[in-house]
Amino acid sequence: MAVLIQGDLNNVLIEKKPIDMDKSEWDRLDKKALSTIQLCLTKTNNVLQKVLMEKTTFTLWKRLETIYATKTLVNRLVLKQQLYTFRLKEGEHLRDHISQFITLLKDLKNVEVQIDDEEQVMLLLCSLPHSYKSFRETLIYGRDNLSFEDVKGYLLIKDKLDNEFSSNSKSDR
Known part of the structure; x- marks a missing residue:
């Protein structure tokens, strides 16, 4: 949605063109918005394949909502399972x-x-590998408590310092 708003394309998320708009202008905006969403989905090829046949922005958006925003029990359970089993593997980027993790929280x-905030903190800290044990402790x-924003901030600072240390170590060789 943010990308569509940035490109002033969010107004094509309605089913029919506004009465006061020229059809060719509507078609141009619709194609532009449609391709913008498709380009955003190229990183998730399996999702792109599910929605590639949609011909309008409205139908594509509705299809994405049915995939991601349905409030069924199954969808809630799948998203919770993804969150509770989410782990950082050694060598993966902490920032990513x-x-x-934040995307999973937003999807939920x-x-x-x-x-709640305390559970977010616990889940994020538990998602870190053993190499973060001393940092976690x-x-x-x-x-007595930590906010999610605080923990996120501390982790990002640690990541930045680790990256700087790694860069300095490589340049010293």
């Missing part, structure tokens, strides 16, 4: 991991599943 919120030692 946090971004994917879209299907009306609320994960240092972070929680002597605290």
Whole structure:
């Protein structure tokens, strides 16, 4: 949605063209919005394949909503399972991991599943591999609570420092 808004294309998410708009202008905007969404989906090829046959932005958007935003029990359970089994593998980028974690939280919120702040903290910290054990222990030692935003911030700072240290180590060789 943000990409469509940025391109001033979100107005084509309606089923029929506005009365005061020229058909050729409507078709141009619709094709532009449709291709914008398709380009955003190229990273998730399996999703793109499910919606590639849609011919209008409206039908594509509705199809994506049925895939991602249905509030069925099955969808909620699948998303919860993805969140509770989500793990950072050694060597993967922490920044990407946090971004994917936040996406899972947003997907759950879209299907009306609320994960409170303390549980978000616990799930994020538990998703980290064994190499983060001392960091995790240092972070929680002597605290009664931590906010998700605080933990995310500490992890991003650690990631930045680790990357700088790694870069400096390579240049010293």
